[in-house]
Amino acid sequence: MFQAGRQFVGAGREVARRCFSSAAEAPERKVAVLGAAGGIGQTLSLLMKMSPSVTKLSLYDIVNTPGVAADCSHVNTGAQVTGHVGADQLDDALKGCDVVVIPAGVPRKPGMTRDDLFAINAGIVAGLVDGVARNCPEALITMISNPVNSTVPIAAEVLKKHGVYNPKKLFGVTTLDVVRAKTFYAEKNGLDVNTVDVPVVGGHAGITILPLFSQATPSAQMDQETIEALTVRTQNGGTEVVEAKAGKGSATLSMAYAGALFADAALRGLNGVQDVVECTYVESSVTDVPFFSSKVKLGPEGVSEIYGLGDLTDYEKDALDKMMPELQASIDKGIDFVKNM
Ligand SMILES: NC(=O)c1ccc[n+]([C@@H]2O[C@H](COP(=O)([O-])OP(=O)(O)OC[C@H]3O[C@@H](n4cnc5c(N)ncnc54)[C@H](O)[C@@H]3O)[C@@H](O)[C@H]2O)c1
Numbered sequence: 001m002f003q004a005g006r007q008f009v010g011a012g013r014e015v016a017r018r019c020f021s022s023a024a025e026a027p028e029r030k031v032a033v034l035g036a037a038g039g040i041g042q043t044l045s046l047l048m049k050m051s052p053s054v055t056k057l058s059l060y061d062i063v064n065t066p067g068v069a070a071d072c073s074h075v076n077t078g079a080q081v082t083g084h085v086g087a088d089q090l091d092d093a094l095k096g097c098d099v100v101v102i103p104a105g106v107p108r109k110p111g112m113t114r115d116d117l118f119a120i121n122a123g124i125v126a127g128l129v130d131g132v133a134r135n136c137p138e139a140l141i142t143m144i145s146n147p148v149n150s151t152v153p154i155a156a157e158v159l160k161k162h163g164v165y166n167p168k169k170l171f172g173v174t175t176l177d178v179v180r181a182k183t184f185y186a187e188k189n190g191l192d193v194n195t196v197d198v199p200v201v202g203g204h205a206g207i208t209i210l211p212l213f214s215q216a217t218p219s220a221q222m223d224q225e226t227i228e229a230l231t232v233r234t235q236n237g238g239t240e241v242v243e244a245k246a247g248k249g250s251a252t253l254s255m256a257y258a259g260a261l262f263a264d265a266a267l268r269g270l271n272g273v274q275d276v277v278e279c280t281y282v283e284s285s286v287t288d289v290p291f292f293s294s295k296v297k298l299g300p301e302g303v304s305e306i307y308g309l310g311d312l313t314d315y316e317k318d319a320l321d322k323m324m325p326e327l328q329a330s331i332d333k334g335i336d337f338v339k340n341m
């Protein structure tokens, strides 16, 4: 039993080592999780507490954060945890933050699209980003709340209203699509998943999610039928979880993992680590739509370089063309929401 426990702790350390950068000589960093008492928020808060890059961890929600913060604070890692509950405490939660991670809002139930969440989540996200604009306008914002294709443009418009929008500092988290594509590609081709990379471009909903298996590494021979099946599975990964959870929410564990990976990448970039590259949904001129996810280099100012799409197959080019109207409509919907607020 004791031995098994030690192995578990050892495995936990290994996971932390693989997920997170070393704290050696890293500056002090404050990270806030907004929606910290939720399904994603709780696990993500734990993972951020395990990150050696985080010195202060601020947990905010409209309910239950005192308990979540007390619980998380007992984990014997360096980050100092504070809990903040209710709108009156949002400002305190955000003051001095370097990175703000936003998983607040309602999740899907079976039969819903992510866009069906817009009616509730648009207002939640706008209110929280208003708090960021007033309290830590220099912070990097990593947006998890759905529909990401619209919540990121909403955040941009709110920041613009405050005169503090910096497109280098606003990110839609599409890491879960990459995590899924890597898992499915490795499983299908009998590869070690730790060695696999698959870029995923576009947005974060249905056909706007486009894994570029032609650029996956290590390269594996797949026939067109297999490529299409893996593409559709990646696009429907969220729905697969929503249906399996049968009304009890959407992906939380895999999302917390993906959210922590992305937050840590953002922190490494801030700390001057070289060559930190992630796919993420940002203001972009790579295609005709103003927000788009592709490989982005992260640096001390946030985005330091946005990479183009590279060579695409005819299948990928066609999928890219087909997603554009939906992506543009979701972006316009977010922008209009803030203009009419
Ligand atoms: N980007 C992605 O890949 C991805 C993946 C999974 C889920 N999501 C999205 O993340 C969001 C959260 O999912 P979940 O499963 O954690 O939901 P959840 O219902 O378990 O948790 C949401 C939390 O947000 C809190 N909240 C609501 N309004 C708030 C406000 N104004 N301020 C602060 N907190 C507030 C709730 O109290 C709750 O604790 C959903 O919109 C979901 O669709 C995105």
Ligand SMILES: O=C(O)C[C@H](O)C(=O)O
Pocket: 107, 108, 114, 146, 176, 237, 238, 239, 241, 242, 250, 251
């Ligand atoms: O599918 C959802 O609604 C949640 C999330 O966007 C996901 O991809 O798992």
